[in-house]
């Protein structure tokens with residue numbers, strides 16, 4: 001499995017993967033397209049040797065604060081370390097860019113993602129009550145200091 005920068009040609013695969021992942025950030029196709037139209041966003045994909053996309057991560061740089069906005073691995077490829085490799089890639093990119101911390105929000109019930117982020121060094125720094133809808137749920141705020 002390789003990780004490379006996402007391009008606009010990966011968009012269809014990314015949207016398809018997110019559409020069947022209930023707990024991923026719920027983005028419209030337009031929102032996905034903005035990844036490649038706006039500065040300050042970084043997206044990486046995990047690909048097979050045949051260059052089939054099996055996962056992606058999207059991060060946003062807000063001055064020296066970075067945010068992981070979305071990370072999804074296709075069901076058939078989970079628990080193989082791909083999610084962790086994608087998150088680590090985004091974290092290393094943020095570090096190289098001079099970020100001082102990287103943070104994210106995650107559904108309080110999304111134990112797979114919470115464990116993944118904990119394995120990558122993130123710590124819980126807050127909670128937003130009933131942040132998510134459908135179903136209503138709190139968001140945990142997780143932060144990884146980079147300095």
Ligand SMILES: CC(C)(COP(=O)(O)OP(=O)(O)OC[C@H]1O[C@@H](n2cnc3c(N)ncnc32)[C@H](O)[C@@H]1OP(=O)(O)O)[C@@H](O)C(=O)NCCC(=O)NCCS
Pocket residue numbers: 021022023024025070071072073074077078079080081082083084085105106107110111112113115116117119
């Ligand atoms: C969360 C997600 C990206 C994890 O991807 P993944 O490639 O399966 O994760 P990894 O294989 O790198 O797992 C790394 C560690 O995270 C934890 N983890 C991942 N999935 C887990 C699960 N289902 N249950 C428990 N722990 C889990 C484990 O500690 C794992 O290490 P281990 O396999 O050595 O025990 C994937 O489950 C997914 O796409 N979920 C749907 C979308 C989503 O919820 N995204 C997060 C939005 S904030």
